[in-house]
Amino acid sequence: MTATRTAWQGPMARVDATGSAVAPGTIGAPGHAGHGDAGHADHARTGDAHRPETTVGTHTRGDVILDLQNISLSFGGVKALTDISFDVCEHEIRAIIGPNGAGKSSMLNVINGVYHPQQGRIVFRGQERRQMHPTAAARQGIARTFQNIALFKGMTVLDNIMTGRNTQFRTGVFAHALWWGPARAEEMQHRRRVEEVIDFLEIQAIRKTPVGRLPYGLQKRVELARALAAEPSMLLLDEPMAGMNVEEKQDMCRFILDVNQQFGTTIVLIEHDMGVVMDISDRVVVLDYGKKIGDGTPEEVKSNPDVIRAYLGTSH
Numbered sequence: 001m002t003a004t005r006t007a008w009q010g011p012m013a014r015v016d017a018t019g020s021a022v023a024p025g026t027i028g029a030p031g032h033a034g035h036g037d038a039g040h041a042d043h044a045r046t047g048d049a050h051r052p053e054t055t056v057g058t059h060t061r062g063d064v065i066l067d068l069q070n071i072s073l074s075f076g077g078v079k080a081l082t083d084i085s086f087d088v089c090e091h092e093i094r095a096i097i098g099p100n101g102a103g104k105s106s107m108l109n110v111i112n113g114v115y116h117p118q119q120g121r122i123v124f125r126g127q128e129r130r131q132m133h134p135t136a137a138a139r140q141g142i143a144r145t146f147q148n149i150a151l152f153k154g155m156t157v158l159d160n161i162m163t164g165r166n167t168q169f170r171t172g173v174f175a176h177a178l179w180w181g182p183a184r185a186e187e188m189q190h191r192r193r194v195e196e197v198i199d200f201l202e203i204q205a206i207r208k209t210p211v212g213r214l215p216y217g218l219q220k221r222v223e224l225a226r227a228l229a230a231e232p233s234m235l236l237l238d239e240p241m242a243g244m245n246v247e248e249k250q251d252m253c254r255f256i257l258d259v260n261q262q263f264g265t266t267i268v269l270i271e272h273d274m275g276v277v278m279d280i281s282d283r284v285v286v287l288d289y290g291k292k293i294g295d296g297t298p299e300e301v302k303s304n305p306d307v308i309r310a311y312l313g314t315s316h
């Protein structure tokens with residue numbers, strides 16, 4: 001892929017699921033802990049006017065919450081990751097980039113416990129993790145979306161998003177089946193949360209539509225909604241804009257910034273569109289053939305000769 005630059009100029013308008021224009025800054029926030037008002041439109045990280053390194057939107061970049069040390073992962077003879085170290089700070093948008101097969105998705109799978117590296121340490125919020133199951137990662141507040149949409153195509157948007165609440169259920173299946181007592185109250189609470197996410201992502205008009213009938217860009221938005229329904233503190237996004245047109249990319253870009261700025265959610269993002277990566281990321285780690293070849297602010301990465309040689313300057 002030849003690296004392309006997308007101009008993300010000024011506050012962006014969006015279109016909702018009905019195709020109506022929505023002015024920036026007019027959406028309501030779900031019931032997450034408040035992080036200031038919705039003045040997010042001011043924070044579009046446009047081009048070279050990148051914000052100061054220590055500030056994330058309305059947040060100050062926090063402490064390191066994820067520390068990956070010397071991670072190596074092999075599949076038989078294939079070395080997917082070799083001795084990779086980097087960290088992720090609270091509230092930041094951290095991008096992972098690299099050519100096809102560089103190890104980006106493997107890295108996300110290591111972070112959320114799908115893959116267990118043969119070597120290295122993973123420290124999440126001060127605790128070293130060993131052989132963590134993805135469900136345990138979800139309970140710790142790590143949610144993810146997938147490169148290839150992983151939704152239940154025959155189910156409605158609403159029901160798909162409800163599945164994102166699975167790790168939050170406290171009462172048992174039996175109580176839910178009876179729709180009785182605490183189970184009923186709990187389910188009502190989950191539904192309220194889900195409706196808040198639906199409002200936030202402006203997909204009210206399609207809430208009863210089976211996902212399989214939606215255009216690709218909206219399916220991606222539903223997948224983001226499902227991840228948000230889990231109220232994650234860290235969101236892993238695997239190519240959230242792949243296959244989208246420019247308008248859909250702008251919408252998704254704005255939603256990612258909103259999530260980061262309004263809820264303080266830490267975001268780890270894999271994305272091939274260099275314009276998007278350089279505009280919305282605080283720091284970027286660059287992989288090539290499973291090795292780390294660059295790490296720093298977008299400006300630092302853009303001027304790193306190894307990165308230019310291996311990725312930005314070549315076609316993939």
Ligand SMILES: Nc1ncnc2c1ncn2[C@@H]1O[C@H](COP(=O)(O)OP(=O)(O)OP(=O)(O)O)[C@@H](O)[C@H]1O
Pocket residue numbers: 075078079080098099100101102103104105106107147
């Ligand atoms: N489950 C697996 N079994 C065997 N090999 C794998 C597996 N997952 C990844 N690999 C290999 O590990 C290497 C890194 O793959 P990975 O999907 O992490 O790269 P990527 O940077 O995400 O690529 P892309 O941009 O094409 O999605 C590749 O050589 C890939 O074939």
